[in-house]
Amino acid sequence: MTPKIELIGISKRFGRKVVLDELNLSVMPGESLVVIGGSGTGKSVMLKCILGLLRPDEGQVLVDGQDVTRLRGRARTAYRSRFGMLFQGGALFDSLSVWRNITFAMTQGRRGNARQRDLAIELLQKVGLDAAVADLRPSELSGGMQKRVALARAIAAKPEIIFFDEPTTGLDPIRADVINDLIVSLVRDLGITALTITHDMASARKIAHRVAMLYNGKIIWDGPRDLIHSSGNPYVDQFVNGRAEGPIKTGQLVR
Amino acid sequence: MQTLLKDLLSVLIRIGSVVLAGLGAVGRLAQFTGRAVGRAVLPPYYPARLVEQMLIIGYFSLPVVGLTALFTGAALAQQIFVGGSRFNAESTVPAVTVIAIVRELGPVLGGLMVAGRVSSAMAAELGTMRVTEQIDALTTLRTDPYQYLIAPRLLAALIVMPLLVLVSNVIGVFGGYLIGTERLGFNAANYLSITSQYLEGDDVTSSMVKAAVFGFIIALMGCYNGFHSSGGAAGVGRATTNAVVSAFILILLANLIITVLVFGS
Numbered sequence: 001m002t003p004k005i006e007l008i009g010i011s012k013r014f015g016r017k018v019v020l021d022e023l024n025l026s027v028m029p030g031e032s033l034v035v036i037g038g039s040g041t042g043k044s045v046m047l048k049c050i051l052g053l054l055r056p057d058e059g060q061v062l063v064d065g066q067d068v069t070r071l072r073g074r075a076r077t078a079y080r081s082r083f084g085m086l087f088q089g090g091a092l093f094d095s096l097s098v099w100r101n102i103t104f105a106m107t108q109g110r111r112g113n114a115r116q117r118d119l120a121i122e123l124l125q126k127v128g129l130d131a132a133v134a135d136l137r138p139s140e141l142s143g144g145m146q147k148r149v150a151l152a153r154a155i156a157a158k159p160e161i162i163f164f165d166e167p168t169t170g171l172d173p174i175r176a177d178v179i180n181d182l183i184v185s186l187v188r189d190l191g192i193t194a195l196t197i198t199h200d201m202a203s204a205r206k207i208a209h210r211v212a213m214l215y216n217g218k219i220i221w222d223g224p225r226d227l228i229h230s231s232g233n234p235y236v237d238q239f240v241n242g243r244a245e246g247p248i249k250t251g252q253l254v255r
Numbered sequence: 256m257q258t259l260l261k262d263l264l265s266v267l268i269r270i271g272s273v274v275l276a277g278l279g280a281v282g283r284l285a286q287f288t289g290r291a292v293g294r295a296v297l298p299p300y301y302p303a304r305l306v307e308q309m310l311i312i313g314y315f316s317l318p319v320v321g322l323t324a325l326f327t328g329a330a331l332a333q334q335i336f337v338g339g340s341r342f343n344a345e346s347t348v349p350a351v352t353v354i355a356i357v358r359e360l361g362p363v364l365g366g367l368m369v370a371g372r373v374s375s376a377m378a379a380e381l382g383t384m385r386v387t388e389q390i391d392a393l394t395t396l397r398t399d400p401y402q403y404l405i406a407p408r409l410l411a412a413l414i415v416m417p418l419l420v421l422v423s424n425v426i427g428v429f430g431g432y433l434i435g436t437e438r439l440g441f442n443a444a445n446y447l448s449i450t451s452q453y454l455e456g457d458d459v460t461s462s463m464v465k466a467a468v469f470g471f472i473i474a475l476m477g478c479y480n481g482f483h484s485s486g487g488a489a490g491v492g493r494a495t496t497n498a499v500v501s502a503f504i505l506i507l508l509a510n511l512i513i514t515v516l517v518f519g520s
């Protein structure tokens with residue numbers, strides 16, 4: 001089977017700093033892949049390379065077997081409509097109300113109608129938020145609420161591939177679990193392909209079919225979720241058990 | 256000898272890299288401008304954004320631009336009177352005031368005041384959107400940030416600045432008129448008739464052309480610096496400062512060029 005997404009030899013540098021170093025990774029259709037790795041190892045950069053927000057210095061991104069790295073103009077816009085992206089910081093438009101943020105993919109910043117507003121409220125309920133927040137501004141919400149509104153925005157247009165960049169960071173365990181359930185149901189019931197970045201091992205155990213670990217610009221291990229605690233890889237062991245001692249030097253981890 | 260050569264070479268390399276960096280910056284700005292203008296003429300259009308920006312740039316700048324013109328026109332009339340009286344040319348006050356206001360001070364001071372208000376605000380807003388990834392989010396939601404964010408701002412400034420400067424010119428002349436009639440003993444009807452007699456169509460045209468060019472510079476510097484800011488809050492601060500300073504310099508330079516082209520021959 002052709003992978004939904006395939007990264008072949010992706011390298012990305014910022015100045016002299018090598019962030020991604022000939023990285024290879026693939027995600028199968030309908031699969032939920034979780035990528036783990038220390039802060040600043042380039043997980044978000046990897047997502048941005050796939051979306052074309054950053055251009056990789058080398059390598060290819062294939063989606064359904066087609067090279068999308070050099071897409072331009074209309075083709076690139078059409079390509080992006082297949083993706084939903086939850087940004088790590090939410091990235092809500094602070095000049096627009098919550099419901100207009102959520103429906104942005106449909107309204108493109110124009111006024112929007114009652115039907116779209118209803119859709120926004122429905123999505124708010126899915127992410128565990130009250131309909132009353134629909135008319136608030138993002139700045140009036142807590143960080144965790146913003147994250148959930150951003151999640152609603154990412155799934156609003158029913159994309160086939162969704163990237164979740166730390167979806168549960170900043171949420172309490174109960175609300176985090178609402179999000180986990182939502183991601184599980186998106187994958188199971190709607191058949192989306194999900195690529196999630198997280199540090200939250202409870203979340204990873206719940207949503208992942210497969211887990212991959214990014215370290216030093218490469219995927220150093222990947223395997224089924226059930227094997228993350230018996231991977232036999234000292235780096236993965238140290239990370240999933242949250243130990244300061246081990247092959248990953250904390251100086252490197254933070255960089 | 257060899258160290259001398261080495262030093263010379265390293266100096267040359269340094270000069271070269273500075274020149275290249277400068278050329279690179281100009282190239283990036285040109286590319287940005289080309290893209291923004293190119294996308295501004297293509298659909299989709301965002302009329303609501305345009306109106307919003309016209310209000311922010313034009314309407315809300317009226318008080319500050321109006322007051323600037325009023326005070327400057329009044330001070331100018333007083334100075335021309337004092338200066339002119341040294342060679343019995345006090346009567347030139349209305350004529351010199353109107354020419355100085357319409358040709359130079361109205362557009363230049365208006366441009367600088369609006370740059371202070373608007374370039375900085377644009378840079379701060381777009382810069383914040385950049386560092387909080389809102390611009391990336393726009394792109395992933397299939398909205399072209401050049402069309403949605405940049406084009407309305409450029410167009411709004413281009414349309415609104417001439418109107419603003421027109422108002423500012425009238426207020427500036429009125430400032431001179433107030434001093435002239437209230438303090439310097441000019442007859443009101445006489446002052447106005449000399450004013451209209453010396454004001455020519457070319458003066459007004461050049462004033463409007465300057466205003467439009469300055470409006471473009473104001474929005475371009477605000478957008479360019481904001482759009483390319485990086486490095487968190489400090490980066491946004493830098494972008495804001497750079498936007499204002501570069502808008503100021505470019506406005507004064509453009510003014511000189513237009514003045515020489517229009518009135519130099």
Ligand SMILES: Nc1ncnc2c1ncn2[C@@H]1O[C@H](COP(=O)(O)OP(=O)(O)O)[C@@H](O)[C@H]1O
Nearest residue numbers: 014019037038039040041042043044045046255
């Ligand atoms: N636009 C950028 N310009 C320069 N450096 C960047 C940029 N984006 C990310 N980086 C750097 O790349 C590294 C990886 O960042 P990121 O992917 O955000 O890490 P994380 O794995 O925590 O998501 C960091 O060291 C960061 O400083």
Ligand SMILES: [Mg+2]
Nearest residue numbers: 043044088165
């Ligand atoms: Mg990240």
